[in-house]
Amino acid sequence: MDTEKLSKKIRTRFDHQQARLILRETYQAKMLFAYEGGMWKAGPELILLCDACGLGMWSDSPGKIVLEDYYNTPISVDASELKKLVMERWQEQMNAWQSEYNEISKNR
């Protein structure tokens, strides 16, 4: 290996800021899931909406409600079932994100 290549290799550093940005984008994609033919993004907003819908204030059959999915399509869903899926997906991916975030922080 010539001197120039060697010095370049030494100068090369792990770009933490960019790696974290890419990681965030990666995990935003993993928050998406399909349910009842619609596309949903797991997160606090959807959890709270499912919670409110689960109270049965806006429907004769408790828990059954029409929600707008990621692609603005109205989809008939069971609020409690959807909430369970959202919670699972959200926590699973947040944990994975944290674990990978900590892992890349160790890189030099």
Place this chain on the structure above:
Amino acid sequence: MTTGALLFAFDSEIKYTKLAIECAKRIQQYLDIPVSLVTDVNLETDIFDQQIIVDKPSDKNKKYHFDLGGSSAWYNFGRNCAIDHTPYDRTLLVDTDYMVNSADLSPMLECSQPFLAHKSVQEVFKKKKRIERFGTKNTQMWWATVVIFDKSTFSQDVFAVWKMVEKNYYHYSNIFGFDPRKFRNDFALSISLLLCNGNTIPTQCDIPWPLFNVYPDIKVELLDNKWWIEHTTRRICIEHHDLHVMGKTYLENLYAV
């Protein structure tokens, strides 16, 4: 309903069929769906669900490869026949240089949107994702790298118009104001989506996350299932996200093809 992936590969100086085999392995590993190949010669492999033999497209582009320091032939015509060739009800059409590293596309295959493609793009060493534009009209571009479609009327229309644009590429280059000398499926697909949506920008056809592009001037290494990506004096690693690795020599070296 059947779901599967479809790849197109026609060898030139670059062995696209070899890349297709590696691409198919990754699709099966992460998405667990069958993969079919559209090519011009039968390959000695059982990785594919079906091999659909067609004539090699008579037209080809010359593509300059930054990493090769020269150009090679690139048979990118005829992808708009995917809807005719696919044996599946819902199909994932991907370029052979698209490296599947996750199951992120699975929900897209399970939902009921008739046609999906990437519109936003993230270059791995850039801060912001962006939407590519083309021509003098600054038309928004969808990428033909990853396309998910069913056999609905909308999808059939998109492919029919895509074919029409390919056939009359010079005419459309005049209308949209782009260079017609090199055929780009991205342009043809974008025009098709616009026309099929009544000359308005469709919002229901976007894959929600950006396409991660690794341009050929960026060095790529695959170590323990982690993609180490290096540019000038910076490097990062990506493990659980799909990548569009545009430097074919890096892929050829990685897979020793």
